[in-house]
Amino acid sequence: MPSDPFYITTAISYPNGRPHIGHAYEAIAADAIARFQRMQGREVRFQTGTDEHGLKMVQTARERGVEVADLAREMSDQFQAMCDALNVSYDNFQRTTDPAHHRASVAIWEAMKASGDLYLDRYEGWYSVRDEAYYEEKELTEGEGGAKLSPQGTPVEWTVEESWFFKLSKYEKPLLELYANQPDFIRPESRRNEVVRFVEGGLRDLSMSRTSFDWGVKVPGSPDHVMYVWVDALTNYLTGLGYPDATPDMAKFWPASLHLIGKDIVRFHAVYWPAFLMSAGIALPKQVFGHGFLLARDGAKMSKSAGNVVDPMALAERYGVDAFRYFLLREVSFGSDGTWSEEAIVARCNAELANSFGNLAQRVLSMVASNLGGKIPVLQGLSLADRREAANDHDRRHATLGTGFLCDSLRAAHEYREAFASLDWQRAFNAWLKVVFQANSYVDETSPWKLKATDPDLMASVLAHLMIVLHDLAIMLRPIAPTACDRLLDAIGIPEAERDFGSIDDMEWYDRLLSSGQFIAKPTPIFPRLELPAEDPA
Known part of the structure; x- marks a missing residue:
């Protein structure tokens, strides 16, 4: 950097x-x-x-x-x-x-x-x-x-x-x-x-x-x-x-x-x-x-x-x-x-922040809190080197455990940083939103709550993948929505010193999180839905 x-x-x-x-x-x-x-x-x-x-x-x-x-x-x-x-x-x-x-x-x-x-x-x-x-x-x-x-x-x-x-x-x-x-x-x-x-x-x-x-x-x-x-x-x-x-x-x-x-x-x-x-x-x-x-x-x-x-x-x-x-x-x-208009503020923020990113954070942290008792899930089948190699080479060898999705998010983070640095913010937002939508689809496709009884290790790994991507998404959005993203990173347990773009490339933060004894509490919404003010009857 x-x-x-x-x-x-x-x-x-x-x-x-x-x-x-x-x-x-x-x-x-x-x-x-x-x-x-x-x-x-x-x-x-x-x-x-x-x-x-x-x-x-x-x-x-x-x-x-x-x-x-x-x-x-x-x-x-x-x-x-x-x-x-x-x-x-x-x-x-x-x-x-x-x-x-x-x-x-x-x-x-x-x-x-x-x-x-x-x-x-x-x-x-x-x-x-x-x-x-x-x-x-x-x-x-x-x-x-x-x-x-x-x-x-x-x-x-x-x-x-x-x-x-x-x-x-x-x-x-x-x-x-x-x-x-x-x-x-x-x-x-x-x-x-x-x-x-x-x-x-x-x-x-x-x-x-x-x-x-x-x-x-x-x-x-x-x-x-x-x-x-x-x-x-x-x-x-x-x-x-x-x-x-x-x-x-x-x-x-x-x-x-x-x-x-x-x-x-x-x-x-x-x-x-x-x-x-x-x-x-x-x-x-x-x-x-x-x-x-x-x-x-x-x-x-x-x-x-x-x-x-x-x-x-x-x-x-x-x-x-x-x-x-x-x-x-x-x-x-x-x-x-x-x-701009107030109607546009409500429509845009509800669609992209409340319904998409906020909903993703709520779902993932709620599943960790309810299905794992708040314990940080153990990641299986992917090392830091694997993720970097797959992201750089478009490798899908680990797709069965969702690692292809993790590598997509890493590529998106790189595109986001490049676009943001050149002030091409629409391209940066689009890269970020693509991962938000992918993550929500990944939750729907894997249905981790159903895996608790049949394959708890796979459930934990799926939730670990989602935790990593949630971290990356919060880091990317942090320059724009710093207070909400810091609340999310607080909930995950990320120290202030690790809230930078280097941490996206360095998955070692996740190992440190596992060894810290951090627990995920039942979350509160980081982006509540917005409502237009009621019209004054007068």
Whole structure:
């Protein structure tokens, strides 16, 4: 398994409103990746946080009649509470109002200036307050009443002010060379193609400061200017590692392994950010992945203005955190847009978690508890070497005792790990579910409860095979549904130190379990069936 350190980040959330299901989707996806990599044996650093500067925050605070710093603190606390409620295992929650972040932002600004890439001039152009982004005339569309809109459909306004500029045009060729030499720098491929076309269309120098408000990081030497919010925001990935100091974390985890972001901010991460880093003499991240949106049932993008924003904590409380996590990652092909509904949550989780995997766990552990008095069943007819050889060579010599089924599950675990590592989650889920369905069929075909009187040794061996596969399935699902899978592994008696992917290849854990004196108690359901809430008669 890989042993090199792994650094994953989410986009830091803009807290001018409460967190919604889209924020939850990205946080849960990043968490699943972080947990998967830890279970691969890697040392992982996982960072998320909040992006608290910019004009939108100023306007929202003014509308609410509160100080902008108080709004930032209140909303940031809500985003951190969301991560905690959804079992997101971040190592650092980075706020851009932290003094350490101010220091890091100033340091990268000064490094870019030292490279000769910053100059003072006058900015005239279209600016979207909602996107905190500048747009060229050719990118705009016409909205209702002739209003000009950004590519994201947000209003833009003509802005004229003195500004510091970054020589983005200087980096057009280096960026195109980056995309050509590292085709996986931007994923999925559709996002990469969009970025390449944008840069090939020519890059203009980028306005890097504002003078019309003062909520942000002040430009060093120009106290009337605050840094463009994206300079400040993107630098958070370095702040969390101790930049500009040469800290052990900087040495170990930078460059970042993966920036996980929404598709609407790919340009900032795949064009502006690498250009800033090139200018500052800092190594580039290894990959930027732009995932799709979770859309409402009618396919509309969720937004506060449309009134279709959903509270993720309410859904997690109603259906359970693990079921909610499973649904979000299972329902949508990662990288694409997808729709969701409460009916879809109930249907998907009942079919695959409650009726299939949960039912399998309940049946197997109940049979061990009732037919063997809770004693761990003795495995016959298969060694670790046999299982590996059969899995690799598609050997079926031991199929009479169900070992062909065990070898299928080992192959599926390998496919799952390969697919998950490449973020092809639908293939990973399909590999996992195939074994779940096979295991349930194996129970039906062998009817181990009938073997108790006629062939108790064969019954024990069948149950041993099922225990092993149940362990493997729980390990595979653990990055997505950690609490439920840990409850199942607790019931089996697997120590915390052995709950990684290496244990699937190492069947020696089963011998240790046999010698531990572990007993299987009567189980309780790990994935109860879900029900839609009753309609309000009013």
